[in-house]
Amino acid sequence: MPEWLAEWISKDRLVGSKFRISKRYLRQSKRIQQISVEESEDGSLIASHYVVHSPKYGRYNVRFDNGVYICNCPFFKHRRICSHILGVSQKTGVWPTKESIFDES
Numbered sequence: 001m002p003e004w005l006a007e008w009i010s011k012d013r014l015v016g017s018k019f020r021i022s023k024r025y026l027r028q029s030k031r032i033q034q035i036s037v038e039e040s041e042d043g044s045l046i047a048s049h050y051v052v053h054s055p056k057y058g059r060y061n062v063r064f065d066n067g068v069y070i071c072n073c074p075f076f077k078h079r080r081i082c083s084h085i086l087g088v089s090q091k092t093g094v095w096p097t098k099e100s101i102f103d104e105s
């Protein structure tokens with residue numbers, strides 16, 4: 001995990017709780033389902049699509065495109081990160097960039 005993200009998780013209580021929820025998704029691997037993955041010739045990730053099954057709220061779509069993660073859950077709108085993105089990131093080792101979350105432009 002990138003250092004800025006570990007720090008954010010430890011400082012922001014809501015993001016920290018989403019991180020704990022993401023661990024539950026990881027423990028039950030069927031909850032994170034790969035739909036599609038697009039890689040470049042050198043094997044780096046261009047785009048991906050995962051569906052994360054939340055026991056309470058149903059299915060959420062996590063999409064990665066050119067370094068930016070997007071999820072269609074309500075929490076994502078507030079912080080640009082969520083338990084679903086954190087789950088996919090830990091599963092795949094592909095993390096969101098700091099710029100994609102904090103750049104206001």
Ligand SMILES: [Zn+2]
Pocket residue numbers: 060071072073074076081082083084085
């Ligand atoms: Zn989400």
